[in-house]
Amino acid sequence: MSDKTFFIKSSPHIRDKDSVPKIMYVVIISLMPAAFASIYYFRMKAVALYITCLVASLATEAIFLWLRKKPMNSLLDGSTVITALLLAMILPPSISLDSAAIGAVVAIGLGKQVFGGLGYNIFNPALVGRAFLQTAFPVAMTTWVPTAALKVNTATFATPLGALKFENAVAQGTLTSVKDLFSGNIGGSLGETSALALLIGAVILLCKRTIDWRIPTGIIGTMTVFTGIFWLAEPGKYAPPLFHILAGGLLIGAFFMATDMVTSPVTPKGTWIYAVGIGLMAGLVRLFGGFPEGVMYSILFMNMFVPLLNRYTRPRILGQRRAK
Amino acid sequence: MRTKTFPHGIHPPEFKDLSKDKAFEVMPAPEKVVIPLLQHFGAPAKPLVKKGDEVFLGQKIGEAPALFSADVHSSVSGKVLSVDGYVHPLGKTVLAVTIQNDGEDRPIAEMETTRDPFALDTDIIRKKVKEAGIVGMGGAAFPTAIKLTPPKNKPIDVVLLNGCECEPFLTADYRLMLEYPEDILNGAELVRKTTEAEQLIIGIEDNKKDAYQLLKDSAQNSTTEVALVKTKYPQGAEKNLISALLGREVPKGGLPFDVGVVVQNVATAKALWDAVSSGKPLYERPLTVSGMGIKKPKNLIVRIGTSFQEVADFCGGIHDEVDTLVMGGPMMGLSQWTLEIPVIKGTSGILVWKAKKPPREFACIQCSRCVDHCPMGLVPTQLVKKVKYNLLDDAEAWGILDCVECGSCQYICPANIPLVHWLRLGKNKIISSKRKKSA
Numbered sequence: 001m002s003d004k005t006f007f008i009k010s011s012p013h014i015r016d017k018d019s020v021p022k023i024m025y026v027v028i029i030s031l032m033p034a035a036f037a038s039i040y041y042f043r044m045k046a047v048a049l050y051i052t053c054l055v056a057s058l059a060t061e062a063i064f065l066w067l068r069k070k071p072m073n074s075l076l077d078g079s080t081v082i083t084a085l086l087l088a089m090i091l092p093p094s095i096s097l098d099s100a101a102i103g104a105v106v107a108i109g110l111g112k113q114v115f116g117g118l119g120y121n122i123f124n125p126a127l128v129g130r131a132f133l134q135t136a137f138p139v140a141m142t143t144w145v146p147t148a149a150l151k152v153n154t155a156t157f158a159t160p161l162g163a164l165k166f167e168n169a170v171a172q173g174t175l176t177s178v179k180d181l182f183s184g185n186i187g188g189s190l191g192e193t194s195a196l197a198l199l200i201g202a203v204i205l206l207c208k209r210t211i212d213w214r215i216p217t218g219i220i221g222t223m224t225v226f227t228g229i230f231w232l233a234e235p236g237k238y239a240p241p242l243f244h245i246l247a248g249g250l251l252i253g254a255f256f257m258a259t260d261m262v263t264s265p266v267t268p269k270g271t272w273i274y275a276v277g278i279g280l281m282a283g284l285v286r287l288f289g290g291f292p293e294g295v296m297y298s299i300l301f302m303n304m305f306v307p308l309l310n311r312y313t314r315p316r317i318l319g320q321r322r323a324k
Numbered sequence: 325m326r327t328k329t330f331p332h333g334i335h336p337p338e339f340k341d342l343s344k345d346k347a348f349e350v351m352p353a354p355e356k357v358v359i360p361l362l363q364h365f366g367a368p369a370k371p372l373v374k375k376g377d378e379v380f381l382g383q384k385i386g387e388a389p390a391l392f393s394a395d396v397h398s399s400v401s402g403k404v405l406s407v408d409g410y411v412h413p414l415g416k417t418v419l420a421v422t423i424q425n426d427g428e429d430r431p432i433a434e435m436e437t438t439r440d441p442f443a444l445d446t447d448i449i450r451k452k453v454k455e456a457g458i459v460g461m462g463g464a465a466f467p468t469a470i471k472l473t474p475p476k477n478k479p480i481d482v483v484l485l486n487g488c489e490c491e492p493f494l495t496a497d498y499r500l501m502l503e504y505p506e507d508i509l510n511g512a513e514l515v516r517k518t519t520e521a522e523q524l525i526i527g528i529e530d531n532k533k534d535a536y537q538l539l540k541d542s543a544q545n546s547t548t549e550v551a552l553v554k555t556k557y558p559q560g561a562e563k564n565l566i567s568a569l570l571g572r573e574v575p576k577g578g579l580p581f582d583v584g585v586v587v588q589n590v591a592t593a594k595a596l597w598d599a600v601s602s603g604k605p606l607y608e609r610p611l612t613v614s615g616m617g618i619k620k621p622k623n624l625i626v627r628i629g630t631s632f633q634e635v636a637d638f639c640g641g642i643h644d645e646v647d648t649l650v651m652g653g654p655m656m657g658l659s660q661w662t663l664e665i666p667v668i669k670g671t672s673g674i675l676v677w678k679a680k681k682p683p684r685e686f687a688c689i690q691c692s693r694c695v696d697h698c699p700m701g702l703v704p705t706q707l708v709k710k711v712k713y714n715l716l717d718d719a720e721a722w723g724i725l726d727c728v729e730c731g732s733c734q735y736i737c738p739a740n741i742p743l744v745h746w747l748r749l750g751k752n753k754i755i756s757s758k759r760k761k762s763a
Binding site: 004005006007008009010011012013014015016018019020022023073077116117118119120212261262263264265266267268271310314315316317318319320321 | 334336492563564567573574575576577578642646647648649650654655656657658659660661662663679683684686687688689690691692695696699700701702703705706722723726729731734735736737738739740742744745748
């Protein structure tokens, strides 16, 4: 008769090796190609912006965790680092460091911690930070500089989308080439410029099945169809779909922002509706709205619908009668 | 042709190499057996013996008091030491008959062999199955006689045999298919006969191709089909097996009867055959002893009532640092706190290992992996949240009662949330409040 006792636990007794920090670290690694491209194009300013955003984000999170009496090891789960990196990547490189820091505080504080921290926020935190900065510092947020590689010395510089909307680039024939959009040697936000670098990161995320493939497919597909219809109707007035996919924040939005798990739906049908909604709204703003870029607002807009989508797009249960 | 399968599910590592090449060893009967009177789904059996009685091998010691119950038989010959409460693998105290083995295995005189079981009347077959105390050997221990008596308004046209053994570590069903293919096929034929079904299909996962080939060759002169299904957990769950092999869906809240199907485990088919052809009641069962904590993993035929301690000793004993003991498979098995519990009719496996340190639990990040892998099409993350906030009516409307507790969601959850624990809690609360209302 042995006295050996064992621990009792609820089944299942085995689990998969993946964990939340591991997922976060895969995302951070997938952002590295775009981060390196941004440092190549915008040199020390890029490094300074990354460091500022990281420090401000981690500090804000630490203060909130301390105030809420939560364990500090949440700082290590990688989610704050991702928000900091993404925020820096969607800011104009010429923005002042203190404005960037304010943006980070708002992103983590108002975008994430007041809702309850990781898993509870409704809006994408980095986008909340950027939206705040857009309203608080409108001039700084719409001033662009050329890349160091361009060796041009101008006080103001247009982004491809800015040229499209405000300088009639299609009619003038000065639409940024696909080659430039890929390499990133153009004006734009810190991490948005190089489509190639972003696509490398996207491949990593898709291969590791970290993101839901439906989201980028839905966004890029809808954008293509929407802009394609107008371009086919009036090619002299509208830019082709490929331009719209590679320019501006669409790639970073489709693969890195909209795919944020906390702020996207959990059901397959809901995810498609969410993605198509983002593509549609972004297309509407780009073609007919006041801003040259619409991806940020369309993601925030669709984030609002996620709880509703989760509630009303339940998948069919095995054995449930199919709707006639 | 693509191998048949069902939507979603997970691919846990199999660990079957530990025991899949070990042929069955018959474990000698222990000195003492403790036979609980509840080893099946339904009401406990009523004891027919008392302290001091002399019993024979295979003698009925417990009588089913209701339809939803099963008879219990002695697994040794000897003297009844006590009829008392004993700790049961389910965690509660259950009345059990403790018998001192006299070592002679004297069988009860009434064990009769039948020359041609297929010539018997179906009612006689059903009676023999019931009298032998046969229950589902896959783990759920549903009284088989009830499955063989489908209601008149639910005609059966297909019998499915579950040879999937989708749980990691377990290899007993696999070895049974390799070593006793004819008995399994004959048992399956009896099921077909008693349910008056037309088709008989045996489903085997494609990680057991040799068993598939052997059964296919053995069945070639009959109309029995042997089909391969994709190796995926939980392929052996009956609703998913029916969906994969036949494309039919058991209606929400219903049973396989409702789509004209009866599902039986291969071990049940063999036990059924033994009962009808040689009158042998269910007093021993095949099981797998495995896990990193057991010194010599084996597949054994064990007498009901043998303690887990003795089984472990027969397998070389356990390593010193183990801390987890599971009855069944690692996905749905019941965790036990001591080795002093008896092997019962539903014990398909005994697993021992040292668990890793419990990982840190995070808040749900809504990654939707649980939704992508739930074989029943549920949204586990939302159901768990509803249980946590006591929104049980909502949880029921969202299908929590359809959860089969397979564990796929908790396995894949990167936030390490104990989803099945919450789902079970919610289901239990809902079911007990329904019982109170109808009481």
